[in-house]
Protein backbone atom coordinates (compact mmCIF):
# COMPACT_ATOMS: atom_id res chain seq x y z
CA UNK A 1 0.00 0.00 0.00
CA UNK A 2 1.13 3.56 -0.63
CA UNK A 3 2.40 4.73 2.73
CA UNK A 4 1.36 8.38 2.45
CA UNK A 5 -2.19 7.19 1.77
CA UNK A 6 -2.25 4.77 4.68
CA UNK A 7 -1.15 7.56 7.02
CA UNK A 8 -4.47 9.32 6.50
CA UNK A 9 -6.51 6.39 7.84
CA UNK A 10 -8.14 7.16 11.20
CA UNK A 11 -9.64 10.18 12.92
CA UNK A 12 -8.70 13.34 11.03
CA UNK A 13 -8.64 17.06 11.76
CA UNK A 14 -11.49 17.40 9.22
CA UNK A 15 -13.76 15.60 11.69
CA UNK A 16 -14.08 12.38 9.70
CA UNK A 17 -12.80 8.96 10.58
CA UNK A 18 -11.12 8.02 7.30
CA UNK A 19 -11.37 4.33 6.48
CA UNK A 20 -9.75 2.30 3.75
CA UNK A 21 -11.14 -1.09 2.80
CA UNK A 22 -8.45 -1.77 0.20
CA UNK A 23 -5.67 -3.55 2.05
CA UNK A 24 -3.05 -3.69 -0.67
CA UNK A 25 -2.37 -1.59 -3.74
CA UNK A 26 0.65 -1.97 -6.00
CA UNK A 27 1.82 -0.72 -9.39
CA UNK A 28 4.56 -3.25 -10.15
CA UNK A 29 5.99 -5.56 -12.78
CA UNK A 30 5.51 -8.25 -10.14
CA UNK A 31 1.77 -7.55 -9.92
CA UNK A 32 0.64 -11.12 -10.67
CA UNK A 33 3.04 -12.69 -8.17
CA UNK A 34 1.93 -10.15 -5.54
CA UNK A 35 -1.66 -11.10 -6.25
CA UNK A 36 -0.92 -14.80 -5.79
CA UNK A 37 0.81 -14.07 -2.48
CA UNK A 38 -2.21 -12.06 -1.39
CA UNK A 39 -4.62 -14.89 -2.32
CA UNK A 40 -2.47 -17.38 -0.38
CA UNK A 41 -2.24 -15.09 2.62
CA UNK A 42 -6.00 -14.55 2.71
CA UNK A 43 -6.78 -18.22 2.06
CA UNK A 44 -8.76 -17.64 -1.14
CA UNK A 45 -8.80 -20.97 -3.01
CA UNK A 46 -11.58 -20.52 -5.60
CA UNK A 47 -10.95 -17.23 -7.36
CA UNK A 48 -12.96 -16.34 -10.48
CA UNK A 49 -11.65 -13.93 -13.08
CA UNK A 50 -14.06 -11.66 -14.96
CA UNK A 51 -12.67 -10.06 -18.12
CA UNK A 52 -14.04 -8.92 -21.45
CA UNK A 53 -13.26 -10.20 -24.96
CA UNK A 54 -10.38 -7.72 -25.27
CA UNK A 55 -8.78 -8.21 -21.86
CA UNK A 56 -9.16 -11.96 -21.35
CA UNK A 57 -5.68 -12.46 -22.87
CA UNK A 58 -4.23 -10.79 -19.76
CA UNK A 59 -6.02 -13.31 -17.56
CA UNK A 60 -3.48 -15.89 -18.83
CA UNK A 61 -0.81 -14.13 -16.78
CA UNK A 62 -2.90 -14.88 -13.68
CA UNK A 63 -4.01 -18.39 -14.69
CA UNK A 64 -0.35 -19.31 -15.20
CA UNK A 65 0.22 -18.72 -11.49
CA UNK A 66 -2.96 -20.06 -9.86
CA UNK A 67 -6.12 -21.96 -10.93
CA UNK A 68 -9.24 -19.86 -11.43
CA UNK A 69 -12.47 -19.95 -13.43
CA UNK A 70 -12.83 -17.33 -16.16
CA UNK A 71 -15.76 -15.49 -17.69
CA UNK A 72 -15.46 -12.92 -20.48
CA UNK A 73 -18.29 -10.50 -21.21
CA UNK A 74 -18.66 -8.85 -24.64
CA UNK A 75 -15.89 -6.47 -25.65
CA UNK A 76 -18.23 -3.46 -25.56
CA UNK A 77 -19.99 -4.42 -22.32
CA UNK A 78 -21.08 -1.53 -20.11
CA UNK A 79 -22.06 -1.58 -16.48
CA UNK A 80 -25.77 -2.17 -17.03
CA UNK A 81 -28.40 -4.41 -15.46
CA UNK A 82 -27.91 -6.79 -18.39
CA UNK A 83 -24.21 -7.52 -17.84
CA UNK A 84 -24.43 -7.61 -14.05
CA UNK A 85 -27.10 -10.32 -14.49
CA UNK A 86 -24.79 -12.23 -16.87
CA UNK A 87 -21.86 -12.14 -14.44
CA UNK A 88 -24.22 -12.85 -11.54
CA UNK A 89 -25.22 -16.08 -13.31
CA UNK A 90 -21.57 -17.07 -13.77
CA UNK A 91 -20.93 -16.50 -10.05
CA UNK A 92 -23.98 -18.61 -9.09
CA UNK A 93 -22.63 -21.49 -11.19
CA UNK A 94 -18.96 -21.30 -10.16
CA UNK A 95 -19.41 -20.38 -6.49
CA UNK A 96 -16.01 -18.64 -6.19
CA UNK A 97 -14.66 -17.32 -2.88
CA UNK A 98 -13.39 -14.12 -4.51
CA UNK A 99 -13.68 -12.27 -7.82
CA UNK A 100 -10.89 -10.73 -9.88
CA UNK A 101 -11.74 -7.84 -12.23
CA UNK A 102 -9.37 -8.17 -15.20
CA UNK A 103 -10.15 -5.20 -17.43
CA UNK A 104 -10.75 -1.49 -17.51
CA UNK A 105 -13.56 0.62 -16.05
CA UNK A 106 -16.70 -1.19 -17.17
CA UNK A 107 -15.45 -4.65 -16.17
CA UNK A 108 -14.60 -3.20 -12.75
CA UNK A 109 -18.02 -1.62 -12.29
CA UNK A 110 -19.76 -4.85 -13.30
CA UNK A 111 -17.61 -6.94 -10.93
CA UNK A 112 -17.91 -4.40 -8.12
CA UNK A 113 -21.69 -4.47 -8.35
CA UNK A 114 -21.90 -8.27 -8.47
CA UNK A 115 -19.33 -8.64 -5.66
CA UNK A 116 -21.43 -6.36 -3.47
CA UNK A 117 -24.63 -8.19 -4.36
CA UNK A 118 -23.15 -11.65 -3.70
CA UNK A 119 -21.15 -10.47 -0.68
CA UNK A 120 -17.83 -11.57 -2.18
CA UNK A 121 -14.49 -9.80 -1.93
CA UNK A 122 -12.97 -8.67 -5.21
CA UNK A 123 -9.48 -7.88 -6.45
CA UNK A 124 -8.66 -5.29 -9.07
CA UNK A 125 -6.31 -6.10 -11.96
CA UNK A 126 -6.59 -3.05 -14.22
CA UNK A 127 -5.52 -3.59 -17.81
CA UNK A 128 -5.54 0.07 -18.86
CA UNK A 129 -4.82 3.36 -17.08
CA UNK A 130 -8.16 4.68 -18.26
CA UNK A 131 -10.30 5.70 -15.24
CA UNK A 132 -9.97 6.37 -11.53
CA UNK A 133 -12.74 4.00 -10.53
CA UNK A 134 -10.67 0.83 -9.99
CA UNK A 135 -10.30 1.12 -6.22
CA UNK A 136 -13.25 3.37 -5.47
CA UNK A 137 -16.19 2.29 -3.36
CA UNK A 138 -18.87 3.53 -5.74
CA UNK A 139 -20.05 1.80 -8.87
CA UNK A 140 -20.91 4.01 -11.85
CA UNK A 141 -23.79 2.21 -13.53
CA UNK A 142 -26.24 2.91 -16.31
CA UNK A 143 -29.41 1.50 -14.82
CA UNK A 144 -32.38 1.29 -17.22
CA UNK A 145 -30.88 4.21 -19.13
CA UNK A 146 -30.14 6.48 -16.18
CA UNK A 147 -26.55 7.13 -15.15
CA UNK A 148 -26.32 6.43 -11.43
CA UNK A 149 -23.63 5.88 -8.86
CA UNK A 150 -24.40 3.11 -6.38
CA UNK A 151 -22.69 2.77 -3.03
CA UNK A 152 -20.78 -0.45 -3.53
CA UNK A 153 -17.61 -2.18 -2.37
CA UNK A 154 -14.02 -1.26 -3.17
CA UNK A 155 -11.59 -4.06 -4.03
CA UNK A 156 -9.78 -5.67 -1.11
CA UNK A 157 -6.60 -5.27 -3.16
CA UNK A 158 -5.39 -3.86 -6.49
CA UNK A 159 -2.38 -5.05 -8.50
CA UNK A 160 -1.47 -3.24 -11.72
CA UNK A 161 1.37 -4.29 -14.02
CA UNK A 162 2.84 -1.53 -16.25
CA UNK A 163 3.74 -4.20 -18.86
CA UNK A 164 0.01 -4.90 -19.10
CA UNK A 165 -1.61 -1.47 -18.89
CA UNK A 166 1.09 0.37 -20.90
CA UNK A 167 0.36 -2.00 -23.79
CA UNK A 168 -3.33 -1.07 -23.80
CA UNK A 169 -4.57 1.01 -26.75
CA UNK A 170 -3.15 4.56 -26.51
CA UNK A 171 -6.65 5.99 -26.56
CA UNK A 172 -7.38 4.41 -23.16
CA UNK A 173 -4.32 5.99 -21.55
CA UNK A 174 -5.17 9.39 -23.08
CA UNK A 175 -8.64 8.96 -21.63
CA UNK A 176 -7.11 8.25 -18.20
CA UNK A 177 -5.22 11.54 -18.47
CA UNK A 178 -8.57 13.25 -19.13
CA UNK A 179 -9.97 11.72 -15.93
CA UNK A 180 -6.87 12.87 -14.00
CA UNK A 181 -6.88 16.43 -15.37
CA UNK A 182 -10.62 16.61 -14.62
CA UNK A 183 -9.59 16.84 -10.96
CA UNK A 184 -8.66 20.48 -11.52
CA UNK A 185 -12.36 21.28 -11.68
CA UNK A 186 -13.41 18.56 -9.17
CA UNK A 187 -11.06 19.99 -6.57
CA UNK A 188 -12.04 23.58 -7.34
CA UNK A 189 -15.75 22.70 -7.10
CA UNK A 190 -15.12 21.05 -3.74
CA UNK A 191 -13.56 24.29 -2.47
CA UNK A 192 -16.43 26.29 -3.99
CA UNK A 193 -19.01 24.16 -2.21
CA UNK A 194 -17.11 24.51 1.05
CA UNK A 195 -17.11 28.31 0.59
CA UNK A 196 -20.73 28.64 -0.56
CA UNK A 197 -22.50 25.96 1.46
CA UNK A 198 -20.07 25.06 4.25
CA UNK A 199 -19.78 21.52 2.89
CA UNK A 200 -17.23 19.32 4.66
CA UNK A 201 -13.68 19.63 3.35
CA UNK A 202 -10.53 17.65 4.17
CA UNK A 203 -7.22 19.40 3.48
CA UNK A 204 -5.30 16.12 3.66
CA UNK A 205 -7.40 14.46 0.98
CA UNK A 206 -7.36 17.68 -1.03
CA UNK A 207 -3.56 17.77 -1.14
CA UNK A 208 -3.24 14.00 -1.68
CA UNK A 209 -5.42 14.33 -4.78
CA UNK A 210 -3.62 17.46 -6.05
CA UNK A 211 -0.20 15.85 -5.57
CA UNK A 212 -1.31 12.80 -7.56
CA UNK A 213 -2.47 15.08 -10.40
CA UNK A 214 0.85 16.92 -10.28
CA UNK A 215 2.82 13.66 -10.58
CA UNK A 216 0.85 12.58 -13.64
CA UNK A 217 1.18 16.01 -15.28
CA UNK A 218 4.95 15.91 -14.71
CA UNK A 219 5.25 12.47 -16.31
CA UNK A 220 3.05 13.62 -19.20
CA UNK A 221 5.30 16.62 -19.78
CA UNK A 222 8.39 14.33 -19.73
CA UNK A 223 6.90 11.37 -21.58
CA UNK A 224 9.48 11.75 -24.35
CA UNK A 225 12.38 11.21 -21.93
CA UNK A 226 10.91 8.94 -19.24
CA UNK A 227 9.35 6.47 -21.69
CA UNK A 228 5.78 5.25 -22.15
CA UNK A 229 5.84 2.61 -19.40
CA UNK A 230 6.98 5.09 -16.77
CA UNK A 231 4.47 7.69 -18.00
CA UNK A 232 1.61 5.17 -17.97
CA UNK A 233 2.67 4.04 -14.47
CA UNK A 234 2.44 7.62 -13.15
CA UNK A 235 -1.01 8.05 -14.68
CA UNK A 236 -2.11 4.71 -13.15
CA UNK A 237 -0.67 5.84 -9.84
CA UNK A 238 -2.74 9.05 -9.95
CA UNK A 239 -5.86 7.08 -10.90
CA UNK A 240 -5.41 4.60 -8.06
CA UNK A 241 -4.74 7.36 -5.53
CA UNK A 242 -7.83 9.19 -6.74
CA UNK A 243 -9.86 6.03 -6.14
CA UNK A 244 -8.37 5.62 -2.66
CA UNK A 245 -9.22 9.27 -1.93
CA UNK A 246 -12.83 8.53 -2.93
CA UNK A 247 -12.76 5.66 -0.42
CA UNK A 248 -11.20 7.75 2.34
CA UNK A 249 -13.75 10.49 1.68
CA UNK A 250 -16.70 8.11 1.67
CA UNK A 251 -18.00 9.57 -1.61
CA UNK A 252 -16.69 10.83 -4.94
CA UNK A 253 -16.69 14.49 -3.86
CA UNK A 254 -12.90 15.08 -4.21
CA UNK A 255 -12.80 13.46 -7.65
CA UNK A 256 -16.01 14.50 -9.35
CA UNK A 257 -17.44 17.96 -10.04
CA UNK A 258 -19.00 19.81 -12.96
CA UNK A 259 -16.70 18.09 -15.49
CA UNK A 260 -18.12 14.71 -14.45
CA UNK A 261 -21.68 16.03 -14.41
CA UNK A 262 -21.22 17.06 -18.07
CA UNK A 263 -19.98 13.57 -18.89
CA UNK A 264 -22.93 11.99 -17.02
CA UNK A 265 -25.39 14.25 -18.86
CA UNK A 266 -24.01 13.20 -22.25
CA UNK A 267 -24.19 9.55 -21.22
CA UNK A 268 -27.87 10.00 -20.37
CA UNK A 269 -28.45 10.88 -24.05
CA UNK A 270 -31.17 13.41 -23.47
CA UNK A 271 -29.62 16.37 -25.29
CA UNK A 272 -27.46 14.30 -27.64
CA UNK A 273 -27.50 11.01 -29.45
CA UNK A 274 -25.10 8.18 -28.77
CA UNK A 275 -21.57 9.57 -28.65
CA UNK A 276 -18.44 7.49 -28.84
CA UNK A 277 -16.42 9.33 -26.19
CA UNK A 278 -14.79 7.24 -23.45
CA UNK A 279 -15.39 8.35 -19.86
CA UNK A 280 -12.09 10.21 -19.50
CA UNK A 281 -12.43 11.74 -22.97
CA UNK A 282 -15.80 13.16 -22.02
CA UNK A 283 -14.41 14.36 -18.71
CA UNK A 284 -11.54 16.13 -20.54
CA UNK A 285 -13.94 17.86 -22.93
CA UNK A 286 -16.25 18.73 -20.02
CA UNK A 287 -13.26 20.04 -18.08
CA UNK A 288 -12.47 22.61 -20.76
CA UNK A 289 -16.12 23.70 -21.09
CA UNK A 290 -16.38 24.16 -17.31
CA UNK A 291 -13.00 25.90 -16.97
CA UNK A 292 -13.84 28.44 -19.68
CA UNK A 293 -17.23 29.06 -18.09
CA UNK A 294 -15.56 29.64 -14.71
CA UNK A 295 -12.94 31.93 -16.22
CA UNK A 296 -15.66 34.01 -17.86
CA UNK A 297 -17.62 34.27 -14.60
CA UNK A 298 -14.54 35.35 -12.66
CA UNK A 299 -13.65 37.86 -15.37
CA UNK A 300 -17.13 39.34 -15.66
CA UNK A 301 -18.05 39.06 -12.00
CA UNK A 302 -20.63 36.89 -10.24
CA UNK A 303 -24.10 38.26 -9.47
CA UNK A 304 -24.18 37.63 -5.72
CA UNK A 305 -27.51 39.31 -5.27
CA UNK A 306 -29.14 36.76 -7.55
CA UNK A 307 -27.09 33.93 -6.03
CA UNK A 308 -28.37 34.88 -2.57
CA UNK A 309 -31.94 34.82 -3.86
CA UNK A 310 -31.74 31.38 -5.53
CA UNK A 311 -34.95 29.44 -4.99
CA UNK A 312 -34.57 25.65 -5.43
CA UNK A 313 -38.30 25.32 -6.19
CA UNK A 314 -37.90 27.56 -9.23
CA UNK A 315 -34.60 26.09 -10.39
CA UNK A 316 -35.92 22.55 -10.05
CA UNK A 317 -39.25 23.41 -11.70
CA UNK A 318 -40.51 20.43 -13.67
CA UNK A 319 -41.49 22.76 -16.53
CA UNK A 320 -37.82 23.65 -17.04
CA UNK A 321 -36.46 20.13 -16.65
CA UNK A 322 -39.03 17.95 -18.38
CA UNK A 323 -38.45 19.17 -21.96
CA UNK A 324 -34.82 18.06 -21.58
CA UNK A 325 -34.79 15.07 -19.21
CA UNK A 326 -38.18 13.69 -20.34
CA UNK A 327 -38.73 10.24 -18.73
CA UNK A 328 -35.74 10.77 -16.43
CA UNK A 329 -37.20 13.96 -14.89
CA UNK A 330 -38.55 12.26 -11.75
CA UNK A 331 -35.14 10.72 -11.09
CA UNK A 332 -33.41 14.07 -11.58
CA UNK A 333 -35.79 15.87 -9.19
CA UNK A 334 -35.42 13.08 -6.62
CA UNK A 335 -31.62 13.27 -6.89
CA UNK A 336 -31.79 16.97 -6.01
CA UNK A 337 -33.93 16.35 -2.92
CA UNK A 338 -31.72 14.02 -0.85
CA UNK A 339 -34.20 13.81 2.04
CA UNK A 340 -37.29 14.03 -0.18
CA UNK A 341 -37.83 17.78 0.10
CA UNK A 342 -36.38 20.74 -1.76
CA UNK A 343 -35.22 22.14 1.57
CA UNK A 344 -32.43 19.54 1.48
CA UNK A 345 -31.20 20.64 -1.98
CA UNK A 346 -27.60 21.86 -2.02
CA UNK A 347 -28.99 25.07 -3.55
CA UNK A 348 -30.77 25.74 -0.29
CA UNK A 349 -27.55 25.71 1.70
CA UNK A 350 -25.89 28.66 -0.06
CA UNK A 351 -24.85 31.27 2.46
CA UNK A 352 -22.85 34.30 1.37
CA UNK A 353 -20.42 36.46 3.34
CA UNK A 354 -18.67 39.73 2.47
CA UNK A 355 -15.51 37.67 1.84
CA UNK A 356 -17.16 35.11 -0.47
CA UNK A 357 -15.97 36.67 -3.72
CA UNK A 358 -12.38 36.93 -2.51
CA UNK A 359 -12.46 33.34 -1.22
CA UNK A 360 -13.71 32.05 -4.59
CA UNK A 361 -11.03 33.99 -6.45
CA UNK A 362 -8.31 32.73 -4.11
CA UNK A 363 -9.51 29.16 -4.62
CA UNK A 364 -9.44 29.60 -8.41
CA UNK A 365 -5.91 31.02 -8.26
CA UNK A 366 -4.80 28.10 -6.07
CA UNK A 367 -6.45 25.23 -7.93
CA UNK A 368 -7.20 26.13 -11.54
CA UNK A 369 -4.49 26.50 -14.19
CA UNK A 370 -5.53 28.57 -17.24
CA UNK A 371 -7.87 26.58 -19.51
CA UNK A 372 -5.27 26.96 -22.30
CA UNK A 373 -2.82 24.97 -20.16
CA UNK A 374 -5.35 22.19 -19.53
CA UNK A 375 -6.06 22.11 -23.26
CA UNK A 376 -2.35 21.89 -24.06
CA UNK A 377 -1.93 18.96 -21.65
CA UNK A 378 -4.93 17.09 -23.07
CA UNK A 379 -3.56 17.53 -26.58
CA UNK A 380 -0.11 16.39 -25.44
CA UNK A 381 -1.75 13.21 -24.12
CA UNK A 382 -3.58 12.75 -27.42
CA UNK A 383 -6.99 13.27 -25.80
CA UNK A 384 -9.87 15.07 -27.52
CA UNK A 385 -10.57 18.69 -26.54
CA UNK A 386 -13.80 19.56 -28.37
CA UNK A 387 -17.34 18.09 -28.23
CA UNK A 388 -17.09 17.41 -31.99
CA UNK A 389 -14.10 15.11 -31.47
CA UNK A 390 -16.20 12.79 -29.31
CA UNK A 391 -19.15 12.82 -31.68
CA UNK A 392 -21.14 15.57 -29.98
CA UNK A 393 -22.79 18.61 -31.57
CA UNK A 394 -20.05 21.22 -32.20
CA UNK A 395 -22.37 24.25 -31.86
CA UNK A 396 -22.20 26.95 -29.19
CA UNK A 397 -25.87 26.23 -28.42
CA UNK A 398 -25.09 22.62 -27.55
CA UNK A 399 -22.23 23.65 -25.25
CA UNK A 400 -24.52 26.19 -23.56
CA UNK A 401 -27.30 23.62 -23.14
CA UNK A 402 -24.82 21.13 -21.69
CA UNK A 403 -23.58 23.68 -19.16
CA UNK A 404 -27.18 24.66 -18.38
CA UNK A 405 -28.47 21.19 -17.48
CA UNK A 406 -25.43 19.18 -16.36
CA UNK A 407 -25.36 20.58 -12.79
CA UNK A 408 -28.70 18.90 -11.99
CA UNK A 409 -27.67 15.32 -12.72
CA UNK A 410 -26.35 15.38 -9.14
CA UNK A 411 -27.34 17.26 -6.00
CA UNK A 412 -23.68 18.18 -5.50
CA UNK A 413 -22.86 21.91 -5.37
CA UNK A 414 -20.43 23.12 -8.00
CA UNK A 415 -19.45 26.52 -9.36
CA UNK A 416 -21.41 25.57 -12.47
CA UNK A 417 -24.57 24.93 -10.46
CA UNK A 418 -24.20 28.19 -8.53
CA UNK A 419 -23.67 30.18 -11.73
CA UNK A 420 -26.55 28.49 -13.52
CA UNK A 421 -29.00 28.86 -10.65
CA UNK A 422 -28.11 32.54 -10.30
CA UNK A 423 -28.47 33.24 -14.00
CA UNK A 424 -31.49 31.12 -14.81
CA UNK A 425 -34.21 33.10 -16.55
CA UNK A 426 -37.37 32.67 -14.51
CA UNK A 427 -39.38 35.36 -16.23
Ligand SMILES: [Zn+2]
Nearest residue numbers: 012014202204
Ligand atom coordinates in the same frame (compact mmCIF):
# COMPACT_ATOMS: atom_id res chain seq x y z
ZN1 LIG B 1 -9.71 14.39 6.79
Ligand SMILES: [Zn+2]
Nearest residue numbers: 131132179283
Ligand atom coordinates in the same frame (compact mmCIF):
# COMPACT_ATOMS: atom_id res chain seq x y z
ZN1 LIG C 1 -13.98 9.88 -13.69
